[in-house]
Amino acid sequence: DTAVSQTPKYLVTQMGNDKSIKCEQNLGHDTMYWYKQDSKKFLKIMFSYNNKELIINETVPNRFSPKSPDKAHLNLHINSLELGDSAVYFCASSRGQGGVWAEAFFGQGTRLTVV
Amino acid sequence: AQSVTQLDSQVPVFEEAPVELRCNYSSSVSVYLFWYVQYPNQGLQLLLKYLSGSTLVESINGFEAEFNKSQTSFHLRKPSVHISDTAEYFCAVSAPAAGNKLTFGGGTRVLVKP
Numbered sequence: 001d002t003a004v005s006q007t008p009k010y011l012v013t014q015m016g017n018d019k020s021i022k023c024e025q026n027l028g029h030d031t032m033y034w035y036k037q038d039s040k041k042f043l044k045i046m047f048s049y050n051n052k053e054l055i056i057n058e059t060v061p062n063r064f065s066p067k068s069p070d071k072a073h074l075n076l077h078i079n080s081l082e083l084g085d086s087a088v089y090f091c092a093s094s095r096g097q098g099g100v101w102a103e104a105f106f107g108q109g110t111r112l113t114v115v
Numbered sequence: 116a117q118s119v120t121q122l123d124s125q126v127p128v129f130e131e132a133p134v135e136l137r138c139n140y141s142s143s144v145s146v147y148l149f150w151y152v153q154y155p156n157q158g159l160q161l162l163l164k165y166l167s168g169s170t171l172v173e174s175i176n177g178f179e180a181e182f183n184k185s186q187t188s189f190h191l192r193k194p195s196v197h198i199s200d201t202a203e204y205f206c207a208v209s210a211p212a213a214g215n216k217l218t219f220g221g222g223t224r225v226l227v228k229p
Binding site for chain 1: 147149151153157158159160161164166203205207209211215216217218219221222
């Protein structure tokens, strides 16, 4: 009964390829996020969706494109992968955007290695 | 914009000794404060949070953190650590006015030695 699940857990691919990471939450939450954790463990938000609508888009190359087919899913597509894209990508969800709804639940992460 | 500073990147500590992880933040708007823990090769788990009310918050596994508005701090403490507390700890803030995105500190690695 995983609350926030990501697939795949590990992804090794060559430079220039296009890949996708899938995320699903079964918590009934309205808001979902993608975070990137670099090799120094630094975490930074990439995107946030609320009820399938994009609400946060940080300074991320447009090779990264999130897609939310419904409010339980937020997938991340990455085109033309580069070595610097190697990182752990975390999906998260929260019930809402403020107050007691602010708590974010994280998935287990997807370790992307670009070779 | 918000920022979070965790002053210690690594804290070695002996088992059953106390530990304190320091966290300072800056923000021009009201924020919520969180501590997340990341065990090796795992995702982030919420340890505790401050949204409002009592400035001292506690977790079920013995950690506590105190919100100090004047010092813009949210330090995490545990009076007696266990080997299983070895992990990376992240302090984070979110501002509802900014879409509730979490801004994380750089993390503090706690290494508990027997």
